[in-house]
Amino acid sequence: MSFKIAFIGAGSVGFTRQLLSDLLTVPEFHDVEIAFTDINPHNLDMVYQLCQRDIKENGLDIQIQCTLDRREAFKDASYVINMVRIGMLEAFEKDIEVALRYGVDQCVGDTLAAGGIMYGQRGVDAILGFCKDIREVARPGCIMLNYSNPNAMMTWAANKYGGVKTIGLCHGVQHGHHQIADAFGYDKKDVDIICAGINHQTWYVKVDHEGEDLTSKLLEAFENHPTLKRQEKVRIDMLRRFGYYSTESNGHLSEYVAWYRKNPDDIINWLDHEFGWSNGETGGYLRVCREGRNWFETDFPNWLAEPARKYVPEKRSEEHGSYIIESLETGRIYRGHFNVMNYGIITNLPDECVVEVPGYVDRTGIHTPKVGDLPLGCAAVCSQSVWVQRLSVEAAVSADRQLLIQAMMMDPLTGAVCTTAEIDQMVDEYLIEEAEWLPQYAEEIECAKVRMEERKANGTFITKYRDYKGAARIKERTIEDMQKKSSQTRAEVAKTDKTH
Numbered sequence: 001m002s003f004k005i006a007f008i009g010a011g012s013v014g015f016t017r018q019l020l021s022d023l024l025t026v027p028e029f030h031d032v033e034i035a036f037t038d039i040n041p042h043n044l045d046m047v048y049q050l051c052q053r054d055i056k057e058n059g060l061d062i063q064i065q066c067t068l069d070r071r072e073a074f075k076d077a078s079y080v081i082n083m084v085r086i087g088m089l090e091a092f093e094k095d096i097e098v099a100l101r102y103g104v105d106q107c108v109g110d111t112l113a114a115g116g117i118m119y120g121q122r123g124v125d126a127i128l129g130f131c132k133d134i135r136e137v138a139r140p141g142c143i144m145l146n147y148s149n150p151n152a153m154m155t156w157a158a159n160k161y162g163g164v165k166t167i168g169l170c171h172g173v174q175h176g177h178h179q180i181a182d183a184f185g186y187d188k189k190d191v192d193i194i195c196a197g198i199n200h201q202t203w204y205v206k207v208d209h210e211g212e213d214l215t216s217k218l219l220e221a222f223e224n225h226p227t228l229k230r231q232e233k234v235r236i237d238m239l240r241r242f243g244y245y246s247t248e249s250n251g252h253l254s255e256y257v258a259w260y261r262k263n264p265d266d267i268i269n270w271l272d273h274e275f276g277w278s279n280g281e282t283g284g285y286l287r288v289c290r291e292g293r294n295w296f297e298t299d300f301p302n303w304l305a306e307p308a309r310k311y312v313p314e315k316r317s318e319e320h321g322s323y324i325i326e327s328l329e330t331g332r333i334y335r336g337h338f339n340v341m342n343y344g345i346i347t348n349l350p351d352e353c354v355v356e357v358p359g360y361v362d363r364t365g366i367h368t369p370k371v372g373d374l375p376l377g378c379a380a381v382c383s384q385s386v387w388v389q390r391l392s393v394e395a396a397v398s399a400d401r402q403l404l405i406q407a408m409m410m411d412p413l414t415g416a417v418c419t420t421a422e423i424d425q426m427v428d429e430y431l432i433e434e435a436e437w438l439p440q441y442a443e444e445i446e447c448a449k450v451r452m453e454e455r456k457a458n459g460t461f462i463t464k465y466r467d468y469k470g471a472a473r474i475k476e477r478t479i480e481d482m483q484k485k486s487s488q489t490r491a492e493v494a495k496t497d498k499t500h
Contacts, residue, residue: 001028001329004139006077008070008130009084009148010036011043013050013296017309019081020051022322024060024311028330035065037073040088044068046300057308070133077138079325082130082146082154086122087437089290094433095119096283102426103417103465105261105472107251107278108285110149111200112385113413117392118430120153121404122437124396127154131162143328145169145321146339150389151199152354155339157393160352167324167366168339168354170199172247174318180207180245183221183228184214194358195247196346196371199339201256201385202356203244203378205371218245231275234260242377247356251280256385258416267471282470291477295489298479327361334361340368348373353386384412399440401427401448425462428452 005023010016016036023029036051038044048066055062067073074080085092095115096106102114109115127148134142144166146155155168173195181188186209194206207214214221222228222236222245229236234254239245246253250271254260260270261280270280277284309315316322323334338359345368346355359368374382391407394400408414408423418426428448431438435445455461482489 002031002033003078003329004033004035004076005079005081005325006035006037006070006073006138007081007083008037008073009082010047011038011040012083012085013043013047013300013303015083015147016047017051017054018317019319019321021054021309021311022316022319023325024055024058024062025313025316026322026326026330029326030060030062032062033065033076034062035067035073035077037067037070039068041068046296050303053304054308054311058311060311070130071137074130074133074142075137077134077142080130080134080138080142080144081321082127082144082148084123084126084148086119086126087434089286089293091122091434091437092119092286092289094430096286098426098430098433099414100282100468100470101429101465102422102462103264103468104414104426105264105267105282105417105468105470106255106413107261107280107282108255109283110285111151111252111256112388112411113255114408114411114426114430116150117388117404117407117411117414118434120150120389120392121396121441122434123148123150123154124157124393125438125440127158128162128397131158131164131166134162134164141165143167145324147321150392151339152389153393153396155199156341156354156389157397159341159354160393161397168199168356169320169324170339170356171319172200173202173337173356175249176204176245176247179228179232180204180218180221183218183225184209194371195337196355196357196374197247197378198349198354198382198385198389199356200248200252201382202247202337203242203374204247205244205375205378215244230272231279233270233272234280237270242375242381244375244378249278250275251278251284254280255413257381258412261413262416264468264471271472273472273474277474280472282473284474287474287476291482291489294479295482298483299486299489324361324366328363328365331363335359336361338366338368340366344370346371346374346379348376348379349382350386350390353390384410388412396440399444401431401441401444421460422462422464425452425455 095109099114104114106113146168151168158166181191192208195202197203234250320336327334339356342353342355388411395403431445431448
């Protein structure tokens with residue numbers, strides 16, 4: 001069975017290697033063509049060395065096509081797996097730091113809030129370029145599997161404006177599934193779930209164990225669990241008030257809504273540093289990503305010295321991508337949760353939005369049954385985010401500063417913290433500082449520079465939070481610090497070597 005799979009953003013060493021391993025675990029895929037592309041030649045070379053060695057040690061005759069030219073990688077591809085982070089960590093740092101100057105304290109900043117909106121401005125412009133290349137050089141009907149954040153915005157833009165069938169993939173549903181099973185003391189395989197909503201705000205609307213509906217017992221289970229009751233304070237509070245558990249980590253969820261991060265004095269009450277960056281640390285994901293980048297440079301020789309990764313079923317991850325491709329190519333049925341255009345699947349969310357819902361895959365395609373209405377409160381939470389996403393996508397496509405400002409105003413956390421004047425100035429500051437990654441905004445950026453100078457000249461420049469560093473900041477570790485606990489560091493880095 002021979003077809004081509006292209007990975008863009010392949011320089012994500014650990015994640016690319018895992019996804020490739022997942023794919024090559026499938027016996028029928030031992031003759032596929034693989035292409036890696038990235039804009040960073042050094043990272044691309046590292047992942048190529050590791051993956052090509054794995055392939056050889058597993059006895060397969062596959063030669064990875066490794067190129068900086070994405071059109072060459074996409075040529076004749078049946079699938080494109082997108083894992084890019086536009087602007088890399090340099091732009092990511094600005095997503096976090098510019099917002100802090102206006103009091104917007106983010107843990108991750110890659111999906112909603114001010115940072116997620118700006119990440120979307122960079123990503124949407126880029127993914128439309130990918131789509132153009134796919135339409136022109138890939139095989140007809142090529143499918144893009146999008147792992148890049150902000151997942152809903154990227155998937156939305158690719159489907160609506162890119163002309164390429166795109167499925168958004170995330171692992172939040174799987175992680176929460178494990179937690180729910182743990183809360184009840186069951187094995188995950190014995191607990192069935194139905195999850196529906198939007199990416200990173202998906203709700204476990206049905207939890208079943210051997211025919212018993214446990215959904216209404218979730219709150220009690222989490223409140224009585226010795227660890228989870230301390231680890232998931234935000235998620236439990238949302239469960240208490242909306243009746244359903246949400247997919248994302250404590251810190252991630254806290255920045256999607258208006259209530260948990262708008263007051264610096266209150267932020268610390270909703271997190272516990274014992275449980276790591278994802279519990280709500282200011283700029284936590286940025287910190288561990290920077291540590292991970294520095295660590296890879298030091299630790300890469302050790303990766304090469306270790307035994308090759310074995311392509312065996314027990315090492316296959318829960319990431320959806322390989323299972324989707326396996327089902328489409330072999331007909332084996334797979335059930336998962338995917339991000340797709342709504343079009344009536346969730347009936348009380350807009351048709352034109354991206355929803356994360358149960359889906360089934362076989363040789364005939366990707367099928368998403370109708371979910372119906374979300375519980376009203378859950379739908380309300382999702383609806384506000386959907387409009388932020390829509391404004392953000394349209395702003396990115398048309399380079400419309402006014403829509404960008406409206407997206408920021410409607411964003412729950414940004415709107416809870418900032419005045420309209422602060423948002424207006426913050427948008428100009430973002431445009432100026434992220435200019436190199438926002439080519440579509442070239443004219444607006446020049447206007448923003450003029451406005452910033454005028455504010456400074458007439459005394460209206462806002463400095464209220466200029467020195468604010470965040471309510472829960474942790475100092476970045478040095479290589480020396482990480483080497484003292486090298487095995488722990490390697491495990492932490494592996495968990496965060498992903499685009500989301």
